[in-house]
Amino acid sequence: MSDVSKIHSLNIPTNKNLDSFQQQLPDASDTVPVIDLSHPDAPKLMNNAFQTWGVFQLVNHGIPVSLLNSIQSFIQDLFDLPTSQKLKIVRSRESIAGFGLVPLSQVYPKRPWGEGFTLIGNPVDHLQKLWPEDCKKYCDLAEEYLKEMKNLCGKVMWLTLGELGITPEDINWAGSDGEFKTSNQALRMNSYPVCPEPDESIGLPPHSDSSVLTVLYQTTKGLQVLIEGKGWVTVEPVKDALVVQVGDMLHILTNGLYSPSVHQAVVNQTHDRMSTAFFFGTPKNTEVSPLKKLVTPTRPLMYPTVTWADYLSKKYELFEETLPSIRLSAPPPGLSNVNDQNQVKVG
Ligand SMILES: C=C1C[C@]23C[C@@]1(O)CC[C@H]2[C@@]12CCC[C@@](C)(C(=O)O1)[C@H]2[C@@H]3C(=O)O
Numbered sequence: 310m311s312d313v314s315k316i317h318s319l320n321i322p323t324n325k326n327l328d329s330f331q332q333q334l335p336d337a338s339d340t341v342p343v344i345d346l347s348h349p350d351a352p353k354l355m356n357n358a359f360q361t362w363g364v365f366q367l368v369n370h371g372i373p374v375s376l377l378n379s380i381q382s383f384i385q386d387l388f389d390l391p392t393s394q395k396l397k398i399v400r401s402r403e404s405i406a407g408f409g410l411v412p413l414s415q416v417y418p419k420r421p422w423g424e425g426f427t428l429i430g431n432p433v434d435h436l437q438k439l440w441p442e443d444c445k446k447y448c449d450l451a452e453e454y455l456k457e458m459k460n461l462c463g464k465v466m467w468l469t470l471g472e473l474g475i476t477p478e479d480i481n482w483a484g485s486d487g488e489f490k491t492s493n494q495a496l497r498m499n500s501y502p503v504c505p506e507p508d509e510s511i512g513l514p515p516h517s518d519s520s521v522l523t524v525l526y527q528t529t530k531g532l533q534v535l536i537e538g539k540g541w542v543t544v545e546p547v548k549d550a551l552v553v554q555v556g557d558m559l560h561i562l563t564n565g566l567y568s569p570s571v572h573q574a575v576v577n578q579t580h581d582r583m584s585t586a587f588f589f590g591t592p593k594n595t596e597v598s599p600l601k602k603l604v605t606p607t608r609p610l611m612y613p614t615v616t617w618a619d620y621l622s623k624k625y626e627l628f629e630e631t632l633p634s635i636r637l638s639a640p641p642p643g644l645s646n647v648n649d650q651n652q653v654k655v656g
């Protein structure tokens with residue numbers, strides 16, 4: 310077997326075939342791709358969508374619809390709690406966990422409109438404070454949701470990265486079984502009531518998530534993504550679909566090949582809205598570097614080695630300047646992402 314065919318049989322991209330992975334077809338459509346996970350072309354379509362859009366909507370994802378409905382009722386119950394109860398678990402200066410505004414809302418010029426609750430670590434620790442007598446049903450539900458979301462993220466990771474020739478041996482924090490047992494996770498539930506002045510207000514300001522992947526569930530419109538050449542595009546809710554977005558860590562891991570999804574939540578005068586975002590992240594203190602197979606002469610190393618913990622603390626100071634601030638080389642021409650072109654300014 311020649312060296313070239315050996316490499317091909319290992320499914321490792323050479324510089325030549327990596328370039329072909331990067332050849333993005335111009336996407337004339339104005340809507341975020343909707344991909345059926347059960348379709349044989351799903352890996353190719355997801356890989357393409359991550360490169361061009363940084364986001365897609367996933368249907369036939371295997372998450373039971375009953376679980377999605379239950380999580381909606383959970384959010385309703387959560388935000389219906391009396392303020393005295395919510396105050397027991399308010400975000401502190403040191404941590405983002407609990408009820409409260411995200412740091413970005415404090416520096417963004419529009420009025421923050423809505424409430425959020427962030428769950429980090431063991432759900433029982435938080436939820437017991439909110440429902441001391443009735444915690445089990447909420448804790449079981451949160452645990453089930455986290456488990457299902459994590460499995461889905463693992464699946465999406467291997468299907469998409471597999472298209473680039475990446476295998477479990479390439480990602481040390483995936484573990485020998487490739488199940489990402491040590492990954493980090495967080496859940497944020499958002500509630501945006503009807504807003505009398507939507508133009509002066511914002512549900513969540515423009516940002517990319519620091520995660521590897523974010524899986525968002527929404528039933529009412531309000532999520533918008535910033536796409537180069539298109540501007541803000543509304544992610545129209547599709548029944549039972551999940552919105553899968555590239556986070557900063559996956560952008561770094563793929564050496565800039567996948568575009569981080571810059572998004573915002575807008576509010577409106579007629580409908581209230583709820584959303585649940587699951588953040589799938591790397592282990593807190595594990596060093597993450599761009600995958601060697603995705604560093605080539607035409608795509609030189611774009612980012613240094615980072616840990617999620619360090620990256621997050623930087624992000625709370627620099628917000629959307631964080632990625633450009635650590636970048637080692639410019640994105641190759643034609644592959645620049647919206648972060649560089651259409652810088653989202655805060656403050
Ligand atoms: C896993 C996480 C990502 C996040 C910080 C967090 O620890 C939990 C909340 C997440 C969130 C949600 C709203 C926007 C954001 C920028 C924020 O301030 O809190 C993200 C964080 C992030 O992705 O950087």
Ligand SMILES: O=C(O)CCC(=O)C(=O)O
Nearest residue numbers: 497499531532574584586
């Ligand atoms: O509510 C939404 O649609 C967006 C939520 C979000 O971006 C987040 O929680 O990070």
Ligand SMILES: [Fe+2]
Nearest residue numbers: 517518572586
């Ligand atoms: Fe987000």
